Amino acid sequence: MTGDGIFFDGITSTRQNVTVTLAGAGLQIMAADGRLLAEWPYHELEELNSPDKVLRLGRHGNAVLARLEILNPTFAAAIDLRADNVDRTGLTQRRQRAGVVGWTVAATASLLVVGYFAVPVIAERATPLIPNAIERKLGEAVDIKLRGMLDTQKSGTAFECGGGAREKAGRAAIEKLVGRLQDAAALPSALQVVVVRRNQANAVALPGSKIYVFDGLIAKADNPDEVAGVIAHEIGHIAHRDGTRSVLQASGLSFLFGIMFGDFVGGGAAVLAAKSVLQSSYTRNVEAAADSYGVALMQKAGGNARALGTMLGKIGGATEPGMKILLDHPETKARIAAINKLAPARATKPMLDAGEWTALKRICAG
């Protein structure tokens, strides 16, 4: 059987009209003058990228890019029939792609499972292995970034409270309060509690041993034990090394999600959402643990262990996002109930006397 074809020998760009003969073992490609140009065995034939109506053939594994083009569909079908690697239905291609899709879905499932179960466990195990010196360095770096965000640098006032002449008494009061908690906690390194000028009712624990208490928290508190309760909660974070662990967890998740996946339009958002939902699920447990640590510490220090709960009742709610899965703290109501369950109602003496409390209230008076 013979047919016409167009042949490029792969050495020059000259176009040759040829006659192709389907011999027993392969194609014989002959020039117009009857010269044998090439002989290609069927099993070495390779179908190449071409327009719909052209069958373009090459020799598999040949460094010389010789090409044979068949335009007649019936003749092309005849070649297709003889050569195993020429498959114009695209079945092999489809099978290969189905494999890619199937295994990617499997990999995603395993990624989510690892992200949900294994990353927190690994971070848990790895956190105690991080030396204190490195944790302190990490804390300093986080401190710089955090101060950059929090410190509004209003001229004339320092970011930290307690430096001014009229603030000295307040500073003594907070030091006394922290001193009592620290003695009860018996941490390996000294705490550094700093009151700063911020209106929000909040407190932040950094990796290492530093806690920022926002001015707004003291303003909202009705007694010293409420301030102490929140600080005790933050000491819980430091004792559990939650800051360091969350850095490890975040890095682990970023590694899992950021590199291999999500590199397409809209994928970035999907990855971000998955990450924040997972991360929130980690921290919900961490916050509950810090709450119970705070309750125990308050009891040990002789304060009102339920004060943390009443304080949470005052500041909670306003800052919560609408959805539970995005919440990095457990719901306030559930937290208060848990705290009250841990701490029996007991009459205690306030942790600061009336004079000290008034001074603490004025620590940022300037």
Add this chain to the structure above:
Amino acid sequence: MASSYPSRPMISPDISAAAVPGSVRFLGKRRDYWRLLVRGGALLMVTLGIYRFWLATDVRRFLWSNTEVAGESLEYTGTPFELLIGFLMAIAILIPIYAAIFLAALDLGIVGKLSGMLGFVLLALLGQYASYRARRYRLTRTIFRGLRFHQDGSAWRYAFCALFWWTMTTITLGLAYPWQQSRLERFKMRNTYYGDLAGSFEGSAFRLFLRGLPMWLLVVGPLVLAAGALIETVDWLALANVAQQGGDDVFARLEGASPGFGRAIVFAMLMAGVAVFAFALLYPAFQAMVLRWWTSGLRFGDIEVRSQLRTWHIYRAYFRFLWIAILFSIVVSVAAIPAAMLIGSVGDANSSIGKEILATGILLVGYVIVALGYSTIYGATVKLSLWQLGVESLQLSGLAALDRVTATGGPSSALGEGLADALHVGGY
């Protein structure tokens, strides 16, 4: 069996319609391209993006094989696995670099302060390096008449050159753009070969500059006027004082310090609006102008290219994109109503975590569908049209040279493609 098959059957008019010598044709059907992109988009979503190597290969196979130069179509020989390996190589190189940048940011001294800048410059450089290497990959996977294209030249030299010219273009608010384009294109084409036929680029930067200047004036002019008005009316000393004092009545005190400040702000915003409007309106014309200029400057040995691209064809492509995108938006909005009702019920105090996860999932899938949808529509309208119009508008001369080319050059690795993909600086 003594049957014989002629090379020009009656039933394939696309091929048998003799091509005008010197013309370039595009044989692809828009419907096939749509199908390719839509299926690819769906698989991208399912595979979280891994399918992009297959999709990119499919797109190139479609575009290359349907582009016919002097009666013979191009051939793309790259494979998705090469792209995947290139990407993995890029990851191996980039992870330590990202880690180093991250560590540098933690440094307390000068290194930490400069780390953002240094990281940006390093990644920009790497991005240009990648785009040059990626071009080399694409060229060496392009076969025409049994011969390979290839590209020489140091990718690092190109990267430094490109970074320099990008900086110049930024500093001059775009005025240096023609020189950037012509220098970089010259670099690329000087190092590009079809077999042993060397490429070059003859586009004149000054010509592009003269043609582009009116557009530049229409877009940048209003911005300059706005900046001028602000500088004119504002008492900068007072502004500095006010900014330092802070407080709630900043604006009132500013108005007091420099009368007419409010009017200047309104004027500036108006001018910015004019600039944005002019930009959106002129962008297709700009694209057509650059495309015409670029293709007309391409040379391979004695082969010269002339482009007769019509500007309004590019506008038509954008209009097609606009109306399909609007149609798509309407369909999506209607489909989103039941989903929105479900999500609306989530805020309740008594909704469960399971329901929230479901709602989040729906929201996410919806978002991804919308984003992928627009990019698919853009690809099937504007991008395809740019290729098709760009190709079909070409007139080649000196094609006799095509019969005497001999093979040189071998295939290159896909590292550049991988880096470009990881750094988000991909091309076709």
